[in-house]
Amino acid sequence: MSQDTGSAAPTPVAERERILVCDDDPRMRDTIVETLASESFDVDTADRAVDAIQRIMRASYGALILDLKLPGLGGLDAIAVVKRFDQSLPIIVMTGHASYETEQAARAAGIFYYLVKPFNVEELVAAVRAALRFRSSSRRKA
Amino acid sequence: MDQPIILVIDQDPGVRALLERMLPAFGYKVQTVTSGEEGIDQLAQGNATVVLLDLDLPGMSGADTLRAIRAMSPAPEVVVTAARGTVTAAADVARHGAFDFVPQPFDFKDLNQVLRAAHDQAARRRQTLHLEAALRAHDPFPEIVGRSPGIKRVLALVNKAARTLSPVLIQGESGTGKELVARALHVNSPRATAPLTIVDCGALQDTLLESELFGHERGAFTGAHGLKHGLLEMANLGTLFLDEIGEMSPATQVKVLRALQSGEFRRIGSNRHIKADIRIIAATNKDLREEAQRGRFREDLYYRIAVIEIHMPALRERTEDIPFLVEHFLRVNAYGGRDRLQVTPEAMACLLRYPWPGNIRELRNVIERLSVLADSQVLTVDALPPAIAKAGLEPAEPREGGRSHDGPRGDGAPDLTLDEVERQHIMRTLERHRWNKKRVAGILGIDTKTLYNKLRRYGVPIGPRGDGDVASPPS
Numbered sequence: 001m002s003q004d005t006g007s008a009a010p011t012p013v014a015e016r017e018r019i020l021v022c023d024d025d026p027r028m029r030d031t032i033v034e035t036l037a038s039e040s041f042d043v044d045t046a047d048r049a050v051d052a053i054q055r056i057m058r059a060s061y062g063a064l065i066l067d068l069k070l071p072g073l074g075g076l077d078a079i080a081v082v083k084r085f086d087q088s089l090p091i092i093v094m095t096g097h098a099s100y101e102t103e104q105a106a107r108a109a110g111i112f113y114y115l116v117k118p119f120n121v122e123e124l125v126a127a128v129r130a131a132l133r134f135r136s137s138s139r140r141k142a
Numbered sequence: 143m144d145q146p147i148i149l150v151i152d153q154d155p156g157v158r159a160l161l162e163r164m165l166p167a168f169g170y171k172v173q174t175v176t177s178g179e180e181g182i183d184q185l186a187q188g189n190a191t192v193v194l195l196d197l198d199l200p201g202m203s204g205a206d207t208l209r210a211i212r213a214m215s216p217a218p219e220v221v222v223t224a225a226r227g228t229v230t231a232a233a234d235v236a237r238h239g240a241f242d243f244v245p246q247p248f249d250f251k252d253l254n255q256v257l258r259a260a261h262d263q264a265a266r267r268r269q270t271l272h273l274e275a276a277l278r279a280h281d282p283f284p285e286i287v288g289r290s291p292g293i294k295r296v297l298a299l300v301n302k303a304a305r306t307l308s309p310v311l312i313q314g315e316s317g318t319g320k321e322l323v324a325r326a327l328h329v330n331s332p333r334a335t336a337p338l339t340i341v342d343c344g345a346l347q348d349t350l351l352e353s354e355l356f357g358h359e360r361g362a363f364t365g366a367h368g369l370k371h372g373l374l375e376m377a378n379l380g381t382l383f384l385d386e387i388g389e390m391s392p393a394t395q396v397k398v399l400r401a402l403q404s405g406e407f408r409r410i411g412s413n414r415h416i417k418a419d420i421r422i423i424a425a426t427n428k429d430l431r432e433e434a435q436r437g438r439f440r441e442d443l444y445y446r447i448a449v450i451e452i453h454m455p456a457l458r459e460r461t462e463d464i465p466f467l468v469e470h471f472l473r474v475n476a477y478g479g480r481d482r483l484q485v486t487p488e489a490m491a492c493l494l495r496y497p498w499p500g501n502i503r504e505l506r507n508v509i510e511r512l513s514v515l516a517d518s519q520v521l522t523v524d525a526l527p528p529a530i531a532k533a534g535l536e537p538a539e540p541r542e543g544g545r546s547h548d549g550p551r552g553d554g555a556p557d558l559t560l561d562e563v564e565r566q567h568i569m570r571t572l573e574r575h576r577w578n579k580k581r582v583a584g585i586l587g588i589d590t591k592t593l594y595n596k597l598r599r600y601g602v603p604i605g606p607r608g609d610g611d612v613a614s615p616p617s
Contacts, residue, residue, distance in 0.1 A: 050179040053210060054202050073179075077186050084213035090345075103371050108337060112345070113354065116370045126350055134345040141316060141500055 017062025178207030314454025317503030492534030
C-alpha cells in the first residue's frame with residue numbers, strides 16, 4: 001500500500017554520509033571522532049554552534065551530534081536554526097546536565113535521539129546508525 | 143513610537159564608530175558587532191529589526207550570515223553594504239533575501255531612507271505574524287489545507303476526536319499529513335498546554351526505542367551512566383505521538399501495552415514505578431487491522447490504540463486540493479519580501495495530473511525547490527521536474543469516477559456530489575483541449591465567463607492573459 005520503500009525492509013546504512021560533531025570540549029570531540037572513525041564513519045567537527053550551522057549550510061550531513069551546553073549560541077537555539085536549513089537532518093543531542101526541563105526542551109525542539117553523558121560507545125554508534133538509516137529513508141521520500 | 147534598533151555587522155572599526163555616532167542622530171538605537179557569528183548571537187538575544195550587514199567579513203561569510211539571519215523568526219530585514227568593488231556580488235546576494243543594497247561611502251540621507259523603509263517592512267511583518275497568530279485562534283486547523291470531501295471528512299473527525307482524550311489511530315500513505323493531524327488533535331485538545339511528544343518508532347531499533355520511551359537510570363542500561371527520563375515521562379499529562387507504530391517490534395509492543403494498561407512504567411534498570419497519564423495518538427502507513435489479524439501486530443495493542451480511526455486520503459484521491467496546497471506552499475516559501483511565484487495554467491495542469499506517489503510531502507518538496515531555484519516570478523512547465531512536466535503531456539484519458547481508481551483500495555468509484563462530477567468533467571475537458579478555454583466553453587455549452595467563474599471557484603489560477611485565448615501547449 002505504501003509508496004515508499006518503508007522501514008520494514010532492511011535498509012542499507014549509507015556509511016559514506018558525513019557526520020558532524022559539535023562540542024566545545026576537545027577531549028569529548030576526539031573521543032567521539034575516534035569512536036566513529038573506528039566504525040568507518042567520516043566525521044567533521046565544530047567547536048561552536050555557529051561553526052556547525054555554517055558547515056550545514058555548505059554541505060549536506062548524514063547526522064549532527066550536538067552538545068547542548070555550548071558557549072555563545074547554545075545548543076537549543078542552534079537546533080532551531082539548523083532546522084530552518086535542513087529540516088530532516090537527524091540531530092543527536094548530548095548532555096551531561098540531564099534535568100527534566102533540559103530533556104523536555106530538547107525534545108520539543110525536534111531531536112532524533114537524546115544521549116546522556118557519559119554514554120557508552122555502543123549506544124552512540126547505534127544511535128548514529130539509526131540516524132543515518134532515518135536520513136537515507138527521508139532522502140528517498142523527498 | 144519605540145526607537146528602531148539597528149544592528150551593524152562590520153569588521154571595520156572606523157565604519158562602526160561612524161555609524162555609532164551618526165545613526166542616533168536619525169533617531170535609531172545602534173548595536174555593533176564585528177562578525178557574522180557575533181551578529182547571530184546578538185540577534186538571538188536582542189530585538190533589532192534591521193541589520194546593516196557589510197559583506198566583507200572575517201570567518202563566516204557575508205552571504206552565509208545573510209542566509210542565517212533571514213532564516214530566523216521573526217526575521218529582521220537586512221540591508222547589505224560593501225566598501226568597494228563588490229557591488230555585483232552584493233546585488234546578487236541581495237536577491238537572496240536582503241531588503242536593499244547601500245553602497246559605501248554612505249550618503250546618510252539615502253541610508254536613513256533605506257533603514258526607515260526596512261524598519262517599516264520588519265514592523266509590518268511582525269504585525270502580520272501577530273495577525274496570523276490571532277487568525278489561527280479562529281481556525282483550529284490552519285495547517286490542514288483543502289476543501290475536498292475527503293479532507294473535510296478528516297477535519298470533521300479531528301474536530302470530534304480533539305475534544306476527547308481517546309486514543310486515535312491515524313492511517314494513510316507516507317506523506318499524507320499524519321503528523322499534522324496528530325498536532326491538530328493535540329493543540330485542540332484539553333491538553334493543548336502540555337507538551338506533544340513525538341517518537342518515530344520506525345527509526346529506532348528495540349534497545350534505542352526502549353531507552354527513548356522508558357528512559358534509564360544511572361548505571362543501568364548496558365553501561366549507561368546518566369539518568370534519562372524518557373519520552374513516557376515527558377509525555378505525562380500530555381500527548382504521546384507514536385509515529386510508524388506498525389514498525390514497533392513485538393517485544394517493545396508488549397512493554398508499551400503494559401504501560402498503557404497500568405498507567406505506569408519503569409525506567410530501564412529501575413524497580414521504581416512511575417505514573418504516566420498519557421493521551422496516545424499513533425500513526426501508520428500499514429493497514430494495522432490486517433497486520434493484527436495476520437499476527438504481525440499485537441491485536442490487544444491495536445484495539446487499545448484504535449479507539450478512533452482516521453484515514454488520510456492520498457493526494458491523488460483529492461486532486462481538487464492541489465491548487466490550494468500549491469498556493470499554501472508558495473506562500474510559505476515566499477521569503478525576503480519577494481512576491482510569491484505565479485503558476486501558469488499549463489504548469490498547474492501538470493501538477494494536477496501527476497499522480498504524486500509521495501503525496502503532500504512530495505508536492506511540498508517540489509514547490510519548495512521551485513521557490514528557491516526560480517529565476518523569474520512565473521512558474522512555467524519548463525521549470526517543473528521532468529516527471530511532472532511529462533504527466534501534463536500524456537493524452538488525457540477520460541477516467542470514470544476520477545483518479546480514485548488508482549487508489550490503493552480499489553473499492554470502486556467514490557460517492558461524488560454533482561459539483562464534484564462537474565468539476566472533474568470540466569478539468570478533463572480542459573486537459574483534452576490543452577486549456578483552450580474558449581473552445582472548452584463552447585463544448586460545454588456555457589459562456590467563457592461562466593467557465594472562468596467556475597475555475598476561480600475551484601481555485602484554478604486563470605493566468606495572466608485573462609481572456610479565452612489558446613493556451614500555448616506545454617513544451
